[in-house]
Amino acid sequence: MQQPDQRDEVEMLALMLLIRRFEERASQQYQAQKIGGFCHLYIGQEAVVAGAVAATRPDDYMITAYRDHGHALARGTSADACMAELFGKETGCSRGLGGSMHFFDKGNHMYGGHAIVGAHVPLAAGMAFASKYRNEDRVTLCFFGDGAINQGAFHEALNLIALYKLPVVLICENNLFAMGTSVKRSTSLKQIVDRAEGYDIPGDIIDGMNFREVRDKLSEIVGSIRKEPHPAFVEIRTYRYRGHSMSDPASYRTKDELEKYRLDDPIIRLRAQLTREGKLTNEQFDQIDKEAKEKALASVKFAENSGELAVEEVYEYVYAKGAQ
Amino acid sequence: MREITYRQALNEALAEELERDPNVFLMGEEVAEYQGAYKVSQGLLERFGPKRIIDTPISENGFAGLGVGAAMVGLRPIIEFMTFSFSLVAFDQVVNNAPNLLMMSGGQFNIPITFRGPNGPAHQLGATHSHATENLYASVPGLKVCTPATPRDAKGLLKTAVRDDNPVLVLEAELLYSSKGLVEPPDEELLIPLGQAEVKREGSDVSIICYAQTVPLALTVAAQLEEQDISAEVIDLRSIKPLDEETIFNSVARTHRVLIVEQGRPFCGVGAEICYRIQKNIFDELDAPIVRVSQEDVPMPYNERLEKFVLPNADKLMAAVKKVCYA
Numbered sequence: 001m002q003q004p005d006q007r008d009e010v011e012m013l014a015l016m017l018l019i020r021r022f023e024e025r026a027s028q029q030y031q032a033q034k035i036g037g038f039c040h041l042y043i044g045q046e047a048v049v050a051g052a053v054a055a056t057r058p059d060d061y062m063i064t065a066y067r068d069h070g071h072a073l074a075r076g077t078s079a080d081a082c083m084a085e086l087f088g089k090e091t092g093c094s095r096g097l098g099g100s101m102h103f104f105d106k107g108n109h110m111y112g113g114h115a116i117v118g119a120h121v122p123l124a125a126g127m128a129f130a131s132k133y134r135n136e137d138r139v140t141l142c143f144f145g146d147g148a149i150n151q152g153a154f155h156e157a158l159n160l161i162a163l164y165k166l167p168v169v170l171i172c173e174n175n176l177f178a179m180g181t182s183v184k185r186s187t188s189l190k191q192i193v194d195r196a197e198g199y200d201i202p203g204d205i206i207d208g209m210n211f212r213e214v215r216d217k218l219s220e221i222v223g224s225i226r227k228e229p230h231p232a233f234v235e236i237r238t239y240r241y242r243g244h245s246m247s248d249p250a251s252y253r254t255k256d257e258l259e260k261y262r263l264d265d266p267i268i269r270l271r272a273q274l275t276r277e278g279k280l281t282n283e284q285f286d287q288i289d290k291e292a293k294e295k296a297l298a299s300v301k302f303a304e305n306s307g308e309l310a311v312e313e314v315y316e317y318v319y320a321k322g323a324q
Numbered sequence: 325m326r327e328i329t330y331r332q333a334l335n336e337a338l339a340e341e342l343e344r345d346p347n348v349f350l351m352g353e354e355v356a357e358y359q360g361a362y363k364v365s366q367g368l369l370e371r372f373g374p375k376r377i378i379d380t381p382i383s384e385n386g387f388a389g390l391g392v393g394a395a396m397v398g399l400r401p402i403i404e405f406m407t408f409s410f411s412l413v414a415f416d417q418v419v420n421n422a423p424n425l426l427m428m429s430g431g432q433f434n435i436p437i438t439f440r441g442p443n444g445p446a447h448q449l450g451a452t453h454s455h456a457t458e459n460l461y462a463s464v465p466g467l468k469v470c471t472p473a474t475p476r477d478a479k480g481l482l483k484t485a486v487r488d489d490n491p492v493l494v495l496e497a498e499l500l501y502s503s504k505g506l507v508e509p510p511d512e513e514l515l516i517p518l519g520q521a522e523v524k525r526e527g528s529d530v531s532i533i534c535y536a537q538t539v540p541l542a543l544t545v546a547a548q549l550e551e552q553d554i555s556a557e558v559i560d561l562r563s564i565k566p567l568d569e570e571t572i573f574n575s576v577a578r579t580h581r582v583l584i585v586e587q588g589r590p591f592c593g594v595g596a597e598i599c600y601r602i603q604k605n606i607f608d609e610l611d612a613p614i615v616r617v618s619q620e621d622v623p624m625p626y627n628e629r630l631e632k633f634v635l636p637n638a639d640k641l642m643a644a645v646k647k648v649c650y651a
Contacts, residue, residue, distance in 0.1 A: 061397065095430025104429035111396055112429065119416050122386050126393020126401075133349070133375065133399065153416070156386025163381065317427040318465050320434030320489040 009270065010280060010288070012054050012211060016046040016267050017292040019070040022079050025296040026069065026086055026100075030246045034304075035086045039100045042070035044241040047266035048173050049074040051214025052141055055222055059109055061127045064143035066101035066115040067173075067240075071143065075110040077103065083299035089306035096308060097317060117178075118144065118151030121170075125157045128166035128229075137226045140168045147178025149195050150186060158231075162199040167229035169221055170201070173208065174237050179244040180252045196233030208238030209261070211270045325506040333475035333507055334364045334440075334496065337482035338402065340510070342372050345400060348486060351378040351387055352404030352441070361406045362442060362501050388414035388439065392421045395437040395491075402486060405441035408495060409455040422491040423466025438485045442498035443471070444537050444587045445624055448631060454624035456588035458536075461493050462565040463592075468492040468518055470563040473539035475505035477562055480516030488518065497537045519566035523575065527557035530645055531575040533598060534585040535561040538636055542585055545641040554649060564594055572598065573606050580611040581648045585636055590618035615644045 085092030114120035124142035196203035274280035391401035485492035
């Protein structure tokens, strides 16, 4: 098994670029009405999931909320399968039956894609319960937004996770807004991480625009969990550049605020670090970015050329056939 | 065959399935150290240990969801609700997660989970604790719902539920936990398929279709009707979803008259669905309009006299049979 800290930073930069270019294409295709329903973009938050996969093993469980495209890509789901899912095609990662908010990829240990805010945190508890039950040293990464921390399911799950000492990293991607409601208007706490204290779960704050900080702090936490199962909570401070979903002009925040975060862009930041250290040339960066753009564009072609399930097949996904 | 209680039958089913498959575990409020609020899990903690018989805090949404998550990665949880009235707190997990994941994941994640516990009005528990939830859950594609009325059915259906690869709700009859009945000996594997009704009493003049706590009531009324020369057939649905239409239609084709008795409320109730299916499929067999006896369409009152008025009872059944038989 590859050690997390040896995972190539250039490779992680390439992942972040792939997520960004994929999301830009998704945005364009949504506007062209090729994608239906809701579509929540991850642009600006790429270092969070990239740092998380750099700190963990591919067989660790990952589960997240509805802003899930980046998580699937980070887990190794192909851009083709992701875009095809947005297009509702049978080649999609959920066969076109889940859509943007419900990306699943069992082979890559991506357990969704869950669209009821907070409702997947109990599922994460169950996945971690199962790995502890089987004496595995697997860690469950449970991502959620700042909007989830005021849901009952979240609180019940945190208590269970702490009570049963389950190996879960609770990752709050704090992008400051639950749809249009800022954390200040939704949450009684001064800082989100203090939610963990109420359940006796160790908590930490991480700069989500800094890939290395995310990776290093999560590596430390995950290492500790593997030795002895326990939960941990991290508030990763990040920012989404786009609105909550495609239909949101994000008029609840100022241009100045957005610009401030854009200047702190996680991709630019990692690129600068690598360039300064002589690990990446401008030509190499351009090449990586070109490849990311090509993959994103190719995924659109792939999705366009893919077929859809026959309508009668809808009955095949109601009950599993088997029984023991 | 030997005679055991409904409670013992459930206990045997749990023990046998826990013994058979290490991936099966039981979780819920008071299931372990307290031995179960209704003593269904008596002795299981001692036998299987705290790893597999797990007490929870009062967090139905949390532990129901924990079960769904564990099922996603290969375990086969049995989640006990102290009563199904409390499952309403976990409605999101039971209705929006467990049955939807197969579709949403394009077939990648089936959820082999059993939700079980007492269901239906008991005795003077008031409106919040008296829900009959079967019509709520049976309306959800992806869920299976069964309602055992005898110790034998309780054991056989629960064992089948645990082995099913889908979410199954075993709605136990709270008032029948101490009732007795004949059940195969423990060394004889007892599995009763979901979706098979049973003719609990044969008759030729009227079909009384019932389930759960209304089965003993219907059998009592059928015995009384015999004295009045009305031969009533009693069909216990046993499973609401899947529904055994064949047994219903075969009976109606012989008796031509139908009374549906349900423990729940009438509006959008189980009886309404069965009524529709009978008229749709075998309308010409009917000699009289189908009659239903349900609860009154009100929240359950605490007062004993008022509660009795709201629930199905022998007098109501008797009157309904006479009406449908033009007797």
